[in-house]
Amino acid sequence: MNNQDVDNATQAMRGLFPPTPLQFNEHLSARHGAEIWLKREDLSPVRSYKIRGAFNFFRKVIGQGGADRIFVCASAGNHAQGFAFVCRHFGVKGVVFMPVTTPQQKIDKTRIFGGEFITIRLYGDFFDQCYQAAREHVEATDGVMVPPFDHPDIIEGQATVAAEILEQLPEGAVPDLVVMPVGGGGLSAGMTGYLGGLLSPEAFVFTEPAGAPSLRRSLEKGEVVTLPKVDNFVDGAAVARIGDLNFAVLKAFSPEQVMLMPENAICVTIAEMLNVEGVVLEPAGALSLTAIEAMDREQIKGKRVVAVVSGGNFDFERLPDVKERAMRHAGLKKYFILRLAQRPGALRDFLNLLGPDDDIARFEYLKKSARNFGSILIGIETKHPDNFKQLIGNFEGAGMGFEDITENEILANLII
Template identity: 65%
Template sequence: MTDTSADFLGTVDSATAALRVLFDPTPLQRNAYLSARYGADVWLKREDLSPVRSYKIRGAFNAMRKALAAEPDRRRFVCASAGNHAQGMAYACHHFGTEGVIFMPVTTPKQKIDKTRQFGGGQVEIRLVGDYFDDTLKAAQDFCAQAGAIFLPPFDNSDIVEGQASCAREILAQLPEGVTPDIVVLPVGGGGLSAGCVQVLRAAAPGAAIRFVEPCGAPSLKRALEAGAPVTLPKVNNFVDGAAVARIGDLNYRVLAGTPPEHVLLAPEDRLCATMLDMLNTEGFVLEPAGALAVDALRDLPEIAGRTVVVVVSGGNFDFERLPDVKERALRWEGRKKYYILRLPQRPGALRDFLGTLGPDDDITRFEYLKKSARNFGSVLLGIETSGRAAFEALEARMDASGFIYQDITEDTVITSLIV
């Protein structure tokens, strides 16, 4: 172990010990369901069971602790966040009795605002500014400079990284005696958690293979590794809001540089929804999309059979108003739901003829006339749920044989976003 590694582990040990005034180590649980499914020894690090239901409390607390030690008279902190970082900072403000000003986009759901305010316990002020996060961030930074406050960034900061690294320190202490991980799977957003945990694992468990996972719609680490430097993604899919970051943190990239790009796995957003529902229905775990990333990535790790695999479950702040969308996406990924635009003849008996093409497992979940396309035909938005892909192949064959004209729009995001 190099002196630098030893120094980092020492600071992480101090951060980990300091955290104990807030909460005991989050559980590391062997999961029998996933172990049997993948033929491996799968352990889940349950960061969704922290006081704020995510790992973000670690970095926020550590950064605030060190800032107060360095400048005890500066007791005003600022951040910009619509989610877990805001809640972590609010909790830390309540603990230290400091003032916090948290900037959130105007579009932030009321549930997240109320929860952040609750964690702050009267120590935080929430300001809603901007429709987009970039506007919110600029407002927070401008205010911070004018007020002489201390800005707490969500991930690209050495004290934040040091705090997040306590997660890995706990993992190694919690595994049964004599057991070391063969593979550790880490979710990636801005890179604070992964940069911290990687440094601990390299120093204290060098034999562990590390795999990273990002959402397909926000592969900021993978693209940076491919380019050899951080890049700003031109577009980000915000569905996995806890990991939808357009640019990996510069500090964090320096730690992760040299990682083979193929060690960064990409999770399709719709498949992630199936994983969320699976864990909810089988294990009773309420996971947010980012919190399910590492669990979902097990599907793409064929080499895990017979090995000890640690999966970091990063958060469980899920808004149940999103559940219908999650279910819809999961059904589409599983091949159990499709949307069509059907050209239906405007004549008596045409609807009856179409219904005759349906199989015993085919269920119409949406039937809506869009407009009259021509004098003798009308366009119908048709949603069908069935048992699987084979059932849809049979249905389409029957519709073809009956002369119906239709278009499958399930994967056309432009059309479905407008009319579904």
């Protein structure tokens, strides 16, 4: 990748949208004793950086006389929306394949961005089925497949994020650390390629969801690894296999430079940014900020840190789940299975074990496990994690049978 080509792409992109803001964040800077800047890709026209790679890909194909071909993509998320927006901008026809299970909100947003220039086809229950249908359509129509990340023109388009950062920092300033999320690797390959001649390799910090560590596992093995399964909660970065071209750029980095963020920790960031900063982030968009929270304070103290906030396409129907996960990660909510005696006054005796800041958020009889005892699912919220130490001590002192199932993913997913 040539930096001059990236600069040319950046200038061409100005005909589509202005640079996304690079904002100094007072709140995070004060907390960490650092100079923390947020590159707000959630403020692009489609609320993610994906529009950049799509624009650059289309620009190159159209520049080579391909405006009459049908452009095709397979996506249920940000790539589809960027694709649709660019189709309308260039006035070319596009077909978006989405799984049948795609939420209606995402279908509607994609249709709004593309208007009359796109057709949406719902196919299959899973992405692999949808992707295969898109490939077959490309072959049947001599169309153009627009990949989400594994293509030189996509990488070059995503690198425009780095070009803007250098233009927007105070004159003469460069980052000490650049923190960026990784899914398929298009953004990280582009940014490290553009900034690699200016910053040391150690200046780059990558972050993936713990349930989809495709870059980390590939770096550990020294070759591209396909994960057998992924946790799809961080849907914008839950990729089972990093792009081959992208890994070729990133393979020189150390596995230790890839921070794996628990999905519940990401929820803490989403909730805090919404409540404190009024910023709406999708899970992938919160990855970089979650990584900053997890860093050793001495690692970033006094440094100039740029964190890429990659997207803000958050479905507010997910908010209750995000709040739940955030409280559990912060130690403010726990679930227990209790063995409660079936006698008058037993519930009152249990309530007397609760502290003044403990609140029952859920109470449900599961079954009568014995003639004199019943099994109860109870969810308890409190104001400080240490309160649970006292509560568990009270349970033990009263001889109450219980099991903490908060971190038991299998059991929790079945009954919570």
